[in-house]
Amino acid sequence: MLAEDVRKLESEKERLLEENKELLVLLGDEPPKPMNCGCCAHFMQHYIKIGISNYMETYAGHCVHGRTVNKKPDGKTCRYFEFGRRRTF
Ligand code: SF4
Incomplete structure (x- = not known):
C-alpha cells in the first residue's frame, strides 16, 4: 500500500518536472x-x-x-x- 503511494508520488513528480522544463523553454530563463x-x-x-x-x-x-x-x-x-x-x- 505504502509502496504504491510512493510510486504514484514519484510518477507525479516526474510529470511535474517535465512540465516545468517545457514551461521554462516557453518562457525563457526569466518570466516576462x-x-x-x-x-x-x-x-x-x-x-x-x-x-x-x-x-x-x-x-x-x-x-x-x-x-x-x-x-x-x-x-x-x-x-x-x-x-x-x-x-x-
Ligand atoms: S519615462 Fe518611464 S520609462 Fe522613461 S525613464 Fe522615465 S520612468 Fe523610465
Missing part, C-alpha cells in the same frame, strides 16, 4: 516582466500617509531621468527605460 514606467529604475513611486506611521502606494509617481515628469505606474515607456526598482528611503 511588464514594460511600463512602474517597472523602470527611473520611476519614483508616490505614497500617501495613513495614520501615524503607515504609507500606501498611490496610482502616481514621477520620472527622475533627466527631468522630473509626472508619470503613472502603467505609463508608456520611453527609450531610457531600464528594468529595476528605485531605492526608496
Whole structure:
C-alpha cells in the first residue's frame, strides 16, 4: 500500500518536472516582466500617509531621468527605460 503511494508520488513528480522544463523553454530563463514606467529604475513611486506611521502606494509617481515628469505606474515607456526598482528611503 505504502509502496504504491510512493510510486504514484514519484510518477507525479516526474510529470511535474517535465512540465516545468517545457514551461521554462516557453518562457525563457526569466518570466516576462511588464514594460511600463512602474517597472523602470527611473520611476519614483508616490505614497500617501495613513495614520501615524503607515504609507500606501498611490496610482502616481514621477520620472527622475533627466527631468522630473509626472508619470503613472502603467505609463508608456520611453527609450531610457531600464528594468529595476528605485531605492526608496
Ligand atoms: S519615462 Fe522613461 S525613464 Fe522615465 S520612468 Fe518611464 S520609462 Fe523610465
